[in-house]
Amino acid sequence: MTNRAKASFVLAVGLGILVILVGGSQVHAQALYGSIVGAVTDASGAVVPGATVKATDTGTGQVRLTLTSETGSYSFPTLPQGTYSIAIGHQGFENFIEQGVTVTVDSVVRVDAALKVGVATETVSVNAQAAELQTDSADVRSEISKKELEEIPIPVNRNYQNLLVMVPGMSPPNTTSSPAANPARGEVFSVNGTTQGASNTRIEGANAINSWMSHETGYVPGLEAIETVSVSTASFDADHGLAGSASINVILKSGTNQLHGSAFEYNQNNDLKADPFFLPAGQGKPKFIDNQTGGTIGGPIVKNKLFFFGSYDGQFIRQFASQIVTVPTAAIRAGDMTGSSNPIYDPLTGTATGTGRTPFPGNTLPQSRMDPTAQLIQQLYPLPNLSGIANNYYAAGDYLVNRHKFDGKVNWNPMRKLTLSARLGALDYHVFNPDLFGDNGAGVNSSATRDGNMNGTVFNGTISGTYTVSPHVIVDSYFGYTRLDTSQEPVSFSKGNLGLTKFNLPGTNGPVTGDAGYPSFSITSYTNFGKYPDSPVYYFDPAYDYVANASWVHGNHTIRFGVDIMKIDNNNWELSTNGGSFSFGGGPTTLRLSLVGRLSLS
Numbered sequence: 148m149t150n151r152a153k154a155s156f157v158l159a160v161g162l163g164i165l166v167i168l169v170g171g172s173q174v175h176a177q178a179l180y181g182s183i184v185g186a187v188t189d190a191s192g193a194v195v196p197g198a199t200v201k202a203t204d205t206g207t208g209q210v211r212l213t214l215t216s217e218t219g220s221y222s223f224p225t226l227p228q229g230t231y232s233i234a235i236g237h238q239g240f241e242n243f244i245e246q247g248v249t250v251t252v253d254s255v256v257r258v259d260a261a262l263k264v265g266v267a268t269e270t271v272s273v274n275a276q277a278a279e280l281q282t283d284s285a286d287v288r289s290e291i292s293k294k295e296l297e298e299i300p301i302p303v304n305r306n307y308q309n310l311l312v313m314v315p316g317m318s319p320p321n322t323t324s325s326p327a328a329n330p331a332r333g334e335v336f337s338v339n340g341t342t343q344g345a346s347n348t349r350i351e352g353a354n355a356i357n358s359w360m361s362h363e364t365g366y367v368p369g370l371e372a373i374e375t376v377s378v379s380t381a382s383f384d385a386d387h388g389l390a391g392s393a394s395i396n397v398i399l400k401s402g403t404n405q406l407h408g409s410a411f412e413y414n415q416n417n418d419l420k421a422d423p424f425f426l427p428a429g430q431g432k433p434k435f436i437d438n439q440t441g442g443t444i445g446g447p448i449v450k451n452k453l454f455f456f457g458s459y460d461g462q463f464i465r466q467f468a469s470q471i472v473t474v475p476t477a478a479i480r481a482g483d484m485t486g487s488s489n490p491i492y493d494p495l496t497g498t499a500t501g502t503g504r505t506p507f508p509g510n511t512l513p514q515s516r517m518d519p520t521a522q523l524i525q526q527l528y529p530l531p532n533l534s535g536i537a538n539n540y541y542a543a544g545d546y547l548v549n550r551h552k553f554d555g556k557v558n559w560n561p562m563r564k565l566t567l568s569a570r571l572g573a574l575d576y577h578v579f580n581p582d583l584f585g586d587n588g589a590g591v592n593s594s595a596t597r598d599g600n601m602n603g604t605v606f607n608g609t610i611s612g613t614y615t616v617s618p619h620v621i622v623d624s625y626f627g628y629t630r631l632d633t634s635q636e637p638v639s640f641s642k643g644n645l646g647l648t649k650f651n652l653p654g655t656n657g658p659v660t661g662d663a664g665y666p667s668f669s670i671t672s673y674t675n676f677g678k679y680p681d682s683p684v685y686y687f688d689p690a691y692d693y694v695a696n697a698s699w700v701h702g703n704h705t706i707r708f709g710v711d712i713m714k715i716d717n718n719n720w721e722l723s724t725n726g727g728s729f730s731f732g733g734g735p736t737t738l739r740l741s742l743v744g745r746l747s748l749s
Contacts (some may be wrong), residue, residue, distance in 0.1 A: 227250075293374055333576040354627055357631060407445055413439045471542070480528075553571075604630075664696045684719070
């Protein structure tokens, strides 16, 4: 190693590269890169030391050089994902070239060569064959390729995580939580029987974490923007920080010297759906339209030097959300409970324990016993639009989703030894879930579990670089950033402190915006109304990653050092039963029986 290389290596160690991750004769893959290894021999099987090995990224023209060791082995650690050409030459032998060597993130590809005696002007060229088994890394690894991402049908939201079911040991993924808590619609799954949330997902190094709902992914790139997804489920290296059950690495497409792109449009609608089984008579099939549209484009800015890639994915849902619930009839509102088979007892009679109560005559409450505030509250309920005293109201409203997702990436090769990359993913969304009763009920049964307006933005980005100090010393580093900035507010927020101004109920509203709107009312046998019990929510959760590594190839040994620093912040405002919560049960108007027993011993 030259003095310059030694100085650079010592400097890298001094900057915080602390932990030895890999030792021995094998080169292990990295969370953001891949590797090519091999051995060079002559026709008799004897090793060929000092042979020149050149790896060329055929898409971008970037070149890496090294020499074989005394044992004829060579290694290219920390290679960006791509398709490579491997050229090997030595005096007295014909040149050897292997084309189409595919390197993916977290993979180790072996290219061995047997050189034939001859002159350097002659070349033996072969095409790479896909390896059936990766023998140069101990991890248990699966890969979802670009071909699978493009050709396998993927259900709602076109989320790549639906394809994780193909990985051995993965449970079927499913979407949980509201769009306010899970705006990326990240899916939940377990691996090899472990708990949900034990896996870790990185998008080109950036930890795509939802710090509040850690079992869900904070950002999901557009499907058309993804090149490959690598999944390690056992024996993965220390590079894969924070991963307990699986390490999932998502790599996006990059620009190359060839201009390339795509466009897509997907549609689901109610014409393809059957009528709901419990749809009331006279109601047409509820509207449901889900459009997803977008495209990608990538290519060169400066040939062999500077490249770009961009993707847009838009989703637009228009749904006539509906639900059948229970509301009080006009007779019940007037105190006439004759429609019920249960007698209604006067709570002012009998004992304090509830025994000895007498029923109201005719199962009817006198008007004089009706509290004025209670009469105001019951006005929030609409009258039934279906028959009966239960399941008598068909609630409906317009549910909508507007989602805009952008993924962009720039690759720059300013010199042969240095590669730089920057990418940013951004999601901007608006969801509206109508209330059951205009502006004062929980959300109608739709694709969202909360009511009202849900808005927000999510960012996930990475800046990375690789520097070849010498053919045997490579330093790489990257900085990742993820941020969720989301909110959910009930429709009634715009009307102010209704608990105080409309019902004169002290303590129901506070001085901040999140305390506004209706209180929550829960009445036995009837659908709840007022504010959703857990609303509103305001999340601002950033997460930061910094990773620095160095790979040192020394003879037959490759030693990798690294440091991974992560900072996660939670800045959440969410209060259960915020704005006041009132529950009314049937206990005060029922009769408690008095039990008398006798025990005799002889």
